[in-house]
Amino acid sequence: MSALNWVTLGVLGLLGAGLYGLLITRNLIKVVIALQILVKGALLALVAAGQASGQINLGQSLAVTVIVADTVVAVVGLALAVQVKRLVGTLDVKALSNLRG
Amino acid sequence: MADVLIIMTMGLPWLGALAVWLTGDRRPQVQHRLAVGFALAAALAALLLIGSTSSAVELRIAVGGAFGDFTFVPDGLGVFLAAVATVVGGLAVIFSVDYMHGEAQLGRYYTLVLLFIGAMAGLALSGSLLLLFIFWEITALCSYALISFYNDDPKAVAGGIKALIITQVGGVGMLAGALVAYVYLGDYQISTLLSRHQELPSGVLAVLAFGFLAAAAAKSAQVPFHTWLPGAMEAPTPVSALIHAATMVNAGVYLLARFYPVFEGVSGWTTAVVVVGVVSALLAALMALFATDLKAALAYSTISQLGYMVYAVGVGAVFASQFHLLSHAVFKALLFLSAGAVIHAVGTRDMRQMGGLGRQMPFNRAVFIVGALALAGLPVLNGFWSKELILEHGLHDGPAWAYGGMLAGAGLTALYTFRMVWLVFFGKSRRRDHVHDAGLMMRVATGALAVGTATTWLLVGAFGDLLEDSLPFHSLHVEPAGALLEEIVTAPATLVALLVVALGLLAWWFRDRLAWIGEAVPQVGQAAAADFGFNWLNRQIVDGTARTAEALRTTQTGYLNWNVLGIVAGFVVVLVVLAVG
Numbered sequence: 001m002s003a004l005n006w007v008t009l010g011v012l013g014l015l016g017a018g019l020y021g022l023l024i025t026r027n028l029i030k031v032v033i034a035l036q037i038l039v040k041g042a043l044l045a046l047v048a049a050g051q052a053s054g055q056i057n058l059g060q061s062l063a064v065t066v067i068v069a070d071t072v073v074a075v076v077g078l079a080l081a082v083q084v085k086r087l088v089g090t091l092d093v094k095a096l097s098n099l100r101g
Numbered sequence: 102m103a104d105v106l107i108i109m110t111m112g113l114p115w116l117g118a119l120a121v122w123l124t125g126d127r128r129p130q131v132q133h134r135l136a137v138g139f140a141l142a143a144a145l146a147a148l149l150l151i152g153s154t155s156s157a158v159e160l161r162i163a164v165g166g167a168f169g170d171f172t173f174v175p176d177g178l179g180v181f182l183a184a185v186a187t188v189v190g191g192l193a194v195i196f197s198v199d200y201m202h203g204e205a206q207l208g209r210y211y212t213l214v215l216l217f218i219g220a221m222a223g224l225a226l227s228g229s230l231l232l233l234f235i236f237w238e239i240t241a242l243c244s245y246a247l248i249s250f251y252n253d254d255p256k257a258v259a260g261g262i263k264a265l266i267i268t269q270v271g272g273v274g275m276l277a278g279a280l281v282a283y284v285y286l287g288d289y290q291i292s293t294l295l296s297r298h299q300e301l302p303s304g305v306l307a308v309l310a311f312g313f314l315a316a317a318a319a320k321s322a323q324v325p326f327h328t329w330l331p332g333a334m335e336a337p338t339p340v341s342a343l344i345h346a347a348t349m350v351n352a353g354v355y356l357l358a359r360f361y362p363v364f365e366g367v368s369g370w371t372t373a374v375v376v377v378g379v380v381s382a383l384l385a386a387l388m389a390l391f392a393t394d395l396k397a398a399l400a401y402s403t404i405s406q407l408g409y410m411v412y413a414v415g416v417g418a419v420f421a422s423q424f425h426l427l428s429h430a431v432f433k434a435l436l437f438l439s440a441g442a443v444i445h446a447v448g449t450r451d452m453r454q455m456g457g458l459g460r461q462m463p464f465n466r467a468v469f470i471v472g473a474l475a476l477a478g479l480p481v482l483n484g485f486w487s488k489e490l491i492l493e494h495g496l497h498d499g500p501a502w503a504y505g506g507m508l509a510g511a512g513l514t515a516l517y518t519f520r521m522v523w524l525v526f527f528g529k530s531r532r533r534d535h536v537h538d539a540g541l542m543m544r545v546a547t548g549a550l551a552v553g554t555a556t557t558w559l560l561v562g563a564f565g566d567l568l569e570d571s572l573p574f575h576s577l578h579v580e581p582a583g584a585l586l587e588e589i590v591t592a593p594a595t596l597v598a599l600l601v602v603a604l605g606l607l608a609w610w611f612r613d614r615l616a617w618i619g620e621a622v623p624q625v626g627q628a629a630a631a632d633f634g635f636n637w638l639n640r641q642i643v644d645g646t647a648r649t650a651e652a653l654r655t656t657q658t659g660y661l662n663w664n665v666l667g668i669v670a671g672f673v674v675v676l677v678v679l680a681v682g
Contacts, residue, residue, distance in 0.1 A: 019665065019669055022661070022662070022665040023662055023665050023666060023669070024662070025662075026661075026662070031661065093660070093661045093662075094660060096659075096661075097658070097659030097660060
């Protein structure tokens, strides 16, 4: 099995784990963690795609950009979790359905 | 030179809108003057632009990317409609000085009116389908905001929303047409579509043709989209004159005339246009006959007259339709503005509470009667010439049943016009209190329009040359003025039409003896008063949409996990499609 295949397997594993986490968890902190795992899979995919297509610079610079954006997502997500805990008293996302149609 | 004039025609009203807005409502006198000044300057620019008419792109704004260039073409159709919009708009603004005197929130009123005038000029001069759509929607938004101008009146708000929704439905048809043209031709330019429409597959061209027809019918208040126009009468009267008689409703007819060379070959399209025109003209004339609200009666007569223009395009008489558009814009603006003076004086729109007002408002009665005679199609006012031209073309080139329908419509028009004049100005006075005649600014506006009503038909030759020379794709052949007028006068169609109009007049004269007809078939009157069930149909469609939306609410659980499941499912579907396709 070549290195690229191992990386692809890793990408799929990370994406799968992240999506599974998002599907089953109801805890807001865990949601943020699952999102992080998901994005790490996407990062790995970007780098691998850059390597495979011969445009390693493009892949890596995209990956660096995503890291920055992803950090912001994590920070805002955790800040939201803190506020939700303060206002609602729980981290359960089921409690956050005020805007249900 | 032409590019500067184009920018001035569109830009001056918008600049004026900004200036009025910034002036603020504490200085109403300044607002009045600014609005009148900018509106008249734009009208002047539009009139000067007629001198530099050409079929070439005179102003090109490169916006790059997918949108193509925004172009402006001052061809005959365009400068003509821009001139109508700005000149009638200017007169409506002058009228507003008296009509809106002392009203609150003048800034909002004048800003929207000027914004509307500028957008209408842009719509007429635009040479790109995308830009046409954008201006089209700006006029719809301004119309919505002005109908709901008295926004503490629930009827005004409802009328505005109704107008917005119905014209949007048509707008979607237009956007679809523009996108289809772009996909197949790679260009949004109107000239590209006109010159290369043979390259489109016939099915695609049919989608385009009927999409544009829906857009035009919604904008021009034609059956079955006409129900918004009577509701739009909640607007201040100068707005009704400007938007709902003289300019915005004409945009639909303009669209049909503009793209007639592209669509005339589409099977069934011209028949559909003729059917829409005839049905609108006849049904609206009947509704006008039974209306009790003065402005509603005028609104129905607008639908009816627009039906004549649509019918003219359907039988291929593009010039006749545009000529009637010019006549109608002038005399209907006159009718609306003088009706506005009446409403302003007596404080009601119900014709049953008017009567005998002629003695107290002699000037207003005179100008209203001029407009009414033109609407009824009596010589020698402008409405007579253009309507006869349409009927003559209809007899030559159109189906016989359609001609018969339009002829009956002409008789009904005469009947309801005289009913209107009689109820308002003659007969026994039904009020005690004294009413004042129209104010000075009102007289200026209505007087100018009355002179126009009596004289615009003299322009027929120049107007014909204007269209003939600058519309390379329409292959119009307009005869010189003398021959054209002589032809109208001597054609047998004219005599027949005048006879029908006279019958309509006689029917009003002997209305007491003819009352048994109304008593024998009361269903007609009831159906006409109930809008022939179209409002019910509207209500059903709106309710159906609302119910569907309600039902779709259940898909919005608000739970994160379900949403993620939806995303994953969508992802899987995309993957499967990619793998299979």
